[in-house]
Amino acid sequence: MGVSFLYPAHILVVDDEPAIAEIATEMLLHAGFIANFALDAASAIEVVKDAPRLDLLFTDIVMPKINGFRLAAMSVTVRQDLRILYTTGYSELADQLVAAGEPAAHIVSKPYRQDDLIEAVRQTLQSS
Secondary structure: OOOOOOOOEEEEEEOOOOOHHHHHHHHHHEEEEOEEEEEEEEHHHHHHHEEEEEEEEEEEOOOOOHHHHHHHHHHHHHOOEEEEEEEEEEHHHHHHHHHHOOOOHHEEEEOOOOOHHHHHHHHHHHOO
């Protein structure tokens, strides 16, 4: 059984491409979530540490310096109940995640549509 969240959920979008980060954030806001974005892992980890509430980290995997996997690992040490949703434009990375046991629902392949993103967010928030 999944965890019940008080809605709207608070989501941090992390992508090193400003246009993608902004578009994803707008999609989430339009769907009724509270969302903001960071353009690198260093900025994101500060938000993870300082935000009064954060339910989900939506992070690109391929980023300079600190990739999305490392960011997720760092983030869950700060917030153990934080849900993680990955995105990537590289299908082989998505396949590796699934092979490693990550539910396919916790990966959104780029380019994604708003409906796909929102459904993946909902499934990730409801997962245990």
